Amino acid sequence: MTSVTTLSSAPDLRRLYATAAFHRGNDRETVPDERVVLSGIRVDLGELADYSRLCGFSLTGILPLTYPHLLGFPLQMAVMAGDGFPLPLLGAVHVENVITVHRPLQADDRLDLAVHAQNLRPHRRGRQVDLVTEVSVSGVPAWRGVSTYLARGAEHPDATAGHPPPLDGLEPVTGTAPGPVWHLGENTGRAYAALSGDWNPIHVHALTARPLGFSSAIAHGMFTYARAVATLAPRVPDRGVTSRVWFRKPVRLPSTVRLRSVVGPARTLSRLESADAEVEHAVLEQHW
C-alpha cells in the first residue's frame, strides 16, 4: 500500500541539508513505498526568468524542458531524507536523467507534482536508485523525469550496466561544427544553487567539496544539462520528446567546456566535453 504524503508547500531545502549528515542510509533491499505530492503550484515568473537567463533559455512563456526538475527537486530531497530511505543523502551523485515531455507546460499552468523512488539496484561502484517526478495539469500527465542517483559503497563488479550512452553516431561529425563554448566560473555552482535550492556542498565551494572527495567544487549536472538543452531547444519540438543525459566525468569549477552536437530530423545527440576534448563530461540524446 503506497503511503502518500501531501505537502502544502515545497520542503525547505536548507533544513534538509542542515540535517543531511544524519541520513546515512541503511542496507534495505527496497525503497519505501511512498509518494510525496504537492498540488496546484504556480511558477514564479521572476524565478523562471532568472533560471532562463542563467541557463540560456528564451523566456517564451513555455517552461524549459528541464524546469520542472527544479520544482520537483525539493520533493525528491524530502523522499530521500525520509526515515528508512536506503541511500545516504550526502555525497549521492546524479548519474543519469531522463525527461519525457508529453505536452508543453505554460508558465501560468497550475502544476501538480508527485515524486516517488523506485528501482533500487546495485551499481559497479555502489547502489543506485531512481527518483521519479511526475507533473500533471488538471489530471493530464504532461511531464515525467527520472533522476538516477548513485551512492558509492560496496562494489558490485558484476552489476548489469544500464542503458549505455549511444556515442557511435557522434564520432564522424565531431570537428565540423564547433558548437558553443561555455566558460563556467568558480561561482557557477553557487549561482545555480541560489536558483535551484540545491546547496549540496559538492557544488558550493572547493572547501566544502573536499570532505566529500572532490578536489574542487563541481558544476550541477542539471545546470550543464539545462544549458545544452537550451542550445538545442529551437531544433526540438515542445511535445512528444524524450531527453536523456548521462553524466560522465564531473565538470570541475572553474572550467571551459564545449558542446558538440549532431542535429537530425528526429534526434539530437551531443557530447559535453572539456575545451581540449580530453574529458567527456556528459552525453545527451533527445528523440521525438
Added chain:
Amino acid sequence: MATQPSPRKARRAAVLGGNRIPFARGNGAYAKASNQDMLTATLDGLVARYGLAGERLGEVVAGAVLKHSRDFNLTRETVLGSRLDPHTPAYDVQQACGTGLEAAILVANKVALGQIEVGVAGGVDSASDAPIAVSEGLRHTLLAANRAKTLAQRAKAMAGLRPGDLLPSIPQNVEPRTGLSMGEHMAITAERWGITREAQDELAAASHQHLAAAYERGFFDDLVTPYLGVTRDNNLRPDGGVEKLAKLKPVFGKGQNATMTAGNSTPLTDGASTVLIASEEWASEHHLTPLAWFVDAETAAVDYVNGDEGLLMAPAYAVPRLLARNGLALQDFDFYEIHEAFAATVLTTLKAWEDPDFCRDRLGLAEPLGSIDRARLNVNGSSLAAGHPFAATGGRILASLAKALHEAGGGRGLISICAAGGQGVVAILEA
C-alpha cells in the same frame, strides 16, 4: 559586348498576417523579459500560426529603439533561438518609432523586386529592461586605462576618475539636440495648433473603446498570442470614459494651456510584434490568403531643431507626397491608422491637413488635403489604449490594418507613424 540587363518588373507584396504579444505597461508583467525574449516568443508565435517551423525564409528584419550594446545582432540572435530554419538571414533596423513599419517597407520592397519570396518584419521594445550605460567620464577613463601599457600609466588614467563619473547613465526619453522630452515637444505643437484638452480626451476614450470592442469581437484572436500570463494589452481601460480622463492632471506643457495628461499620452510599454510578408506565389504555394497588398510607402523628416516645425509633424509632409505619387486624395481611404503617440499628435496632423495656409506654405499645395471621415480612424484602437513599445507599434498597426481590410472584403488603408528625430513613416495598403 556586355548586354544591358533588363530591369525586373516589380510585383505585389502581400501581407499574410501577423503575431504580437499583448503589450504590457512598463515595469510590470514583462519586467524581467529582455527584447530578445519577447521577440523570440513573438516570432515563434508567428511560426506556429503559419506553419513556418524549419522553413528558410528570405529574411527577418526587426529592431528595437532601446537597445543593449550586447544586442547588436538582436534579430539574427532571435532567429537562431527561434523555430525557423537557422539558415534564415536577419538584420536589425532602427528608425525610432518608425522602426517596425520601416522594417516592413524593406521586406516588402525586396519581395516586390523578386529578391526574396517571403520575409518577416518586426520590432520589439522594453522600457523595463532598459540598457544602463556607464557615464562618459568613466567610459573615457576605462578606455584610457585599457590602452595603458604600464601599471603607472594605468594608475594615472584611473586617477582621472571623478566621483560624479560613477553615476550610471540611464536612457531618457528626450531629444538629444533639444533636451526636451517628446511630450514637451508635442505640448508646444499642440498649443500652437490650439488642440483642446476635450478633443484629446475624446480621442483617447475612443481608442480604449475601439480596442476593447475589437477584443470583444475576437478581432485579435489570430493577431495576438498570450505571453507570461498576459492575454490582452494591459494598458486597456474598457470602462475609462471621457469623465475619468478629464480628472487627470496635465503632465506636459505649462500653465493654463497645458492639456496633455497621462491619459491622452502613451505610457512606457513593453512588447513585440511581427508581420509575415510574401509574394503572391509563395502565399499560394503555402495555402495562405493575402490579407492586403503593400502598395507604397514614404518617409519624411522635419527640422524641429532650428526650423519652424514640430517634432512629430513629419507624417503631415510624408502623406501628401505619397498621395501625389499614387494619384490619390486623402479621402480615398476606408481606414486611417494614425499612430497615437499622443492624442494631440493625431489631432494636429488632421488639423494641419485641413489648414489652407499650412497646405499652401509648407506642403506647396494649391488646396488643403481636407478632412477625413473620423469614423474610419483607428477603428480597432491604437497606441493610447494598446500602449506603445516603440519599435513594435509598426507591426501592430500593419497586421491589424491588413486584417481589417480583409474583413471588410476590400478597400484601402493609410498608415501614419511619427518618430523621434522629427521623422515620419507612412504607407498604403490595399485589399
